[in-house]
Amino acid sequence: MFLDQNRAPLLDALIAHHAEGVHPFHVPGHKHGVGARDLLSLFGQTTLSFDLNAMHDLDDACNPVGVIDEAQRLAAHLFGADHAHFLVNGNTQGIHSMMLSAVGPGEQIVLPRNCHRSAITGLILSGGLPIYVPVEIDAHLGVATGPTVQSVRATLEKNPFVCALFVVNPSYYGFATDIEGMVRAAHDHRAAALVDEAHGTHLSFHPDFPANAMSVGADMSAVSMHKTGGSLTQSAILLSKGERVPHDILKESIDLIRSTSASYLLMVSLDTARRSLAQDAPGQFERVLQLARFARTEINLIEGLYSPGKEICRPDSSVFNYDESKLLIHCASAGFTGFEMERLLRDRFSIQVELADMNNVLALITIGTREEDILHLVGSLKTIVLGNNRKHSRPTVPPPLMPDVISSPRQAFYSPKKFMPLSGSAGQISGEMLMSYPPGIPIICPGERITQDIIDYVRVLKEQGSLLQGTADPLAENIRVLGA
Numbered sequence: 001m002f003l004d005q006n007r008a009p010l011l012d013a014l015i016a017h018h019a020e021g022v023h024p025f026h027v028p029g030h031k032h033g034v035g036a037r038d039l040l041s042l043f044g045q046t047t048l049s050f051d052l053n054a055m056h057d058l059d060d061a062c063n064p065v066g067v068i069d070e071a072q073r074l075a076a077h078l079f080g081a082d083h084a085h086f087l088v089n090g091n092t093q094g095i096h097s098m099m100l101s102a103v104g105p106g107e108q109i110v111l112p113r114n115c116h117r118s119a120i121t122g123l124i125l126s127g128g129l130p131i132y133v134p135v136e137i138d139a140h141l142g143v144a145t146g147p148t149v150q151s152v153r154a155t156l157e158k159n160p161f162v163c164a165l166f167v168v169n170p171s172y173y174g175f176a177t178d179i180e181g182m183v184r185a186a187h188d189h190r191a192a193a194l195v196d197e198a199h200g201t202h203l204s205f206h207p208d209f210p211a212n213a214m215s216v217g218a219d220m221s222a223v224s225m226h227k228t229g230g231s232l233t234q235s236a237i238l239l240s241k242g243e244r245v246p247h248d249i250l251k252e253s254i255d256l257i258r259s260t261s262a263s264y265l266l267m268v269s270l271d272t273a274r275r276s277l278a279q280d281a282p283g284q285f286e287r288v289l290q291l292a293r294f295a296r297t298e299i300n301l302i303e304g305l306y307s308p309g310k311e312i313c314r315p316d317s318s319v320f321n322y323d324e325s326k327l328l329i330h331c332a333s334a335g336f337t338g339f340e341m342e343r344l345l346r347d348r349f350s351i352q353v354e355l356a357d358m359n360n361v362l363a364l365i366t367i368g369t370r371e372e373d374i375l376h377l378v379g380s381l382k383t384i385v386l387g388n389n390r391k392h393s394r395p396t397v398p399p400p401l402m403p404d405v406i407s408s409p410r411q412a413f414y415s416p417k418k419f420m421p422l423s424g425s426a427g428q429i430s431g432e433m434l435m436s437y438p439p440g441i442p443i444i445c446p447g448e449r450i451t452q453d454i455i456d457y458v459r460v461l462k463e464q465g466s467l468l469q470g471t472a473d474p475l476a477e478n479i480r481v482l483g484a
């Protein structure tokens, strides 16, 4: 079937619906904005008229056979997948669906411990058992980069009944594994290759980016279109290829956790973002790379700052490739924690970075970045560092070691729990997650033994003003541990 990437079928259907002047006797109850005065004046008539629900001319996300089906086929074609599913609950929904479809209760999945919280919560839903593969840490940057193909193969060999391998490509920080080697390792062991490409929507669209999962034969990939693909926040796409995980089971898994009222605003943003990527991506991402490379060169001229590029890649390491659109800025050698740098950039220069950690800040260069934003960022960093009267660099703070796993995330989730002060919880088994967000990589997961190192690390994060989440206590002063 010929697929015309210049079309945007869902957008066309919404425009036609709007033009017809339909009298709405259906939800949403604001009815084209009439009942939502503030939203109407803020977003305008057209936007609110597009906030609709499933009906004949607009198809139904739960059983797409019309314009949503066509829009999803176009997305699958663009990304080189057999199937694409529009998601309105973020990449989290894609990861949960992958886990539900590929890893049943009591089945094993190999994954890196530096994965996003959604992989762990996906295992609580599915009942899958995690087998963590060791990850490498970049000692200078103080960041976990990921596992190597060799360590994944060794883990798969030790665990012959594993049914899936979960890979993050690239990491939040831009580190990209040898995705082809990872997929081959999974398939050599009859395991499905599930890939979290939350930060990799753009990978398919420029040869200088690391390889994307579909191009090397992965079974599934969850892409956060909203992060770097240009769609609205919370919209994402789940891609699949082949029948290692049967497509009917995947569809059933997506349906299990999807809303029956998928937002047309989010879905049409996927349709239009897909069309723009098809039409403009190579030029847009060439520009992104030029801006990022210019910024990186300028930042590396500022004494004490370091922004890694492709030079950090090594074929046998976990950093097989690097996504240059991620501008990671190591600032410990200039005497700042990442959290301090984030606050200075925001308070003095109205710059908001994507994330901060103990040693770094991360700025994302995307199709929406303007040259003047880059110049402002570089100039502000220069002003901050040159005006810095701290003459001493700070030692890089490494992330804490991976704790011992005592029970599965699902078992811990359903176990009796009690609250206790985090400060006195060393030796206890955690009943919940705790993480800095972003990046949302759990410091402790349900079922893991809490160590004094973890408690000390969390205390430092709090002193630095990091945004924590995961615990029932919003201040993370108390943690729920297993026990009655």
Ligand SMILES: Cc1ncc(COP(=O)(O)O)c(C=O)c1O
Binding pocket: 089, 090, 091, 092, 093, 095, 115, 116, 118, 168, 171, 172, 196, 198, 199, 224, 234, 236, 438, 439, 440
């Ligand atoms: C690596 C990774 N995976 C998955 C997600 C979840 O994506 P979403 O926020 O779209 O649900 C994130 C979010 O930041 C992420 O960083």
